[in-house]
Amino acid sequence: MRIISGLYKSRKIVAPKNLPVRPTTDMAKESLFNIINNHFYFDEISVIDLFAGTGNISYEFASRGTEQITCVDQDHGCVKFINQTADAFDMPLQVIKSDVFKFLEKSSLQADIIFADPPYNFTVELFAKIPELVFKNNLLLEDGILIIEHSKHTDLSHLENFDYSKSYGGNMFSFFEKQ
Template sequence: MQIIAGKYKGNKIRRTDTLAVRPCSSRVKKSLFDTLSARMDFEGSIVLDLFAGFGSLGFEALSRGSEFVYFVDQHTDALKSMKSTALHLGVTDKSSIVNSDVTAFLDRTTEQFDLVFCDPPYTWPDYELLIEKITAKSVLSEEGILLIEHKTHLNFKHLPSYSFHKDYGMTRVTFFHH
């Protein structure tokens, strides 16, 4: 797993062999960032990477010019790997690695984000509540974008902030706008 473009292109993202963390595939990540690059300028953006895992999406955003990334996860191996990658890239001053339950983090944050990556476990019990919490609480900035990764059988077209989705085999990424 490595960074595919930008300032840190080619750098490896630290990871462990744990099966408890499901990283975003390189194919999906490339497509997501191609799609995002056509819709936003990463330069100076504030990013939130929820269920960050090893931080692949957040570190990619930093490489492309994001000003700051908050990584939120509870998995010990994932947190250690993200800290190691942040040190290796020299971005500890441009990132915050938060050991927290995602719902608790969303309840207490007062920050607004230009981009939110959300990659919950596919067994997550209530995607709609999670989406509503992010979009209703003003977690997204005025032009903010939320991406949520999930299985293809879930459909969120009925939600007011829905924009579009893309399918990658059994994975669907749904895009929402503030």
């Protein structure tokens, strides 16, 4: 994987092969960040990266100037890799080892953008728990967005606070906002 833009543009990051992850493709990530760039100034926002995996999305935010980034993942190897990479690049990432649903239930941390990249094989009920907990616990700041990455075969448009979705290859990003 590589960082698309910003301070660390074109830097390649190689994750260990034994991590249980499916990093967002560069094409999908570039398209996603073009959308985000039209709505936010990266150096003025806070981000929570759920199911952070390799940290791919968090590194992109950090490279573009975001200084308040929280990564949440329950896998020890992923947490260790994100911490090592953040240290190597001197990125301002706070990494939390936790089950994402437990984190969402207990956290009072708010952000402008909450990005979730859960396993594609989640049931629709598990996908639905993400926006349910985010909005129930008021984890988005005013005018904030929740973005869930999922397979194009999963439809989340019926969920409360759904706004729109964009498809890039086999990847889909669904955007949720307070109504």
